[in-house]
Amino acid sequence: MPNIQEVGHSSFLIDARNVIDAGNILRTLGEKSIALETVWVTHSHLDHIVDLAFIIDEYFDTRTKTLKIMALKETIDALKAHVFNNVIWPDFSKIPLPHGEGMALSYEEIDLNKTYTLENEKKIKAFTGDHTVASVGYKVSSGNSAILLSSDTYSLEEVVTLVHEDEQISTLVIECSFPVRMAELAKSSKHLTPELLFNGLKTLENKGLKLYINHIKAMYQEEIIKEIEVYKKEWDVMILKEGVTLEF
Ligand SMILES: [Zn+2]
Ligand SMILES: [Zn+2]
Known part of the structure; x- marks a missing residue:
C-alpha cells in the first residue's frame, strides 16, 4: 500500500526526494533533509515554508543537489520578494553549492495541467x-x-x-x-x-x-x-x- 508521511506542520514526505510544503520539517527529518530535491509548495504562508530557509542553510556544506521549489508563479514571486531577498535570508538561487553542481536553490512554476x-x-x-x-x-x-x-x-x-x-x-x-x-x-x-x-x-x-x-x-x-x-x-x-x- 502506498503511503506518505506527515513530517511537520502541514508537510508531507512523498518519498526521500520529494516533500509537499516545508513547515518545521527539520525536527522530524534532520539529516534526511539533505536528500530532498523538490519541495512542492502549496502557498506562501509562513507555516508552510519556514523550513525552506533552514533545509538549505543548515546542510549547505553537505548538499550536493539544488533544492527546487515547485509552486505557482505568485508563490515564487512572494518567496523571492519576501524571503530569499538578501534581507530576510540570502538569495540562495545565486549561491553555488560548494560540493555539488548548480545553485543551492531553484524555482520552477508548476503547470496545473500536468501530472x-x-x-x-x-x-x-x-x-x-x-x-x-x-x-x-x-x-x-x-x-x-x-x-x-x-x-x-x-x-x-x-x-x-x-x-x-x-x-x-x-x-x-x-x-x-x-x-x-x-x-x-x-x-x-x-x-x-x-x-x-x-x-x-x-x-x-x-x-x-x-x-x-x-x-x-x-x-x-x-x-x-x-x-x-x-x-x-x-x-x-x-x-x-x-x-x-x-x-x-
Ligand atoms: Zn495559509
Ligand atoms: Zn497554514
Missing part, C-alpha cells in the same frame, strides 16, 4: 485552492489509488469535483483550523471549521473515503476535536499528528 512522475511511479498533480493568497492542493497517486491534500482552503468545491470525477481517490487530507463558533474568522482567513468541512464534503459521505484532518490550531485543539466527533457522522476520520504515515 509529474516521481520515484517508484508515484505521480503528483496540483489543483487550485481557495485561500487568501494564491494556493494549490495536490493529488498524489500510486498504482490505482490516490490521496488528495487540500492544504489551507475555504471552499471544498474543487476537492468534491475531483473526487466525483476520479475513481482513484481513496483518501483525503483536509484542513480544519477553527472551531465552529469562529466561522466568521474562518471565512475571512479562508480556513475551515468542522461544520464547514463536513457540509462541504456532504456529497462524498457515502463513498467510503478515508479522511485525515490536519492544520488544527493548537489553541482550539480540544474544542475542534470534540466538534469533529459531533459532525463526522459516518466518516472514517483520523486527526493527523506529526510523524504519522498516511496510507492510501
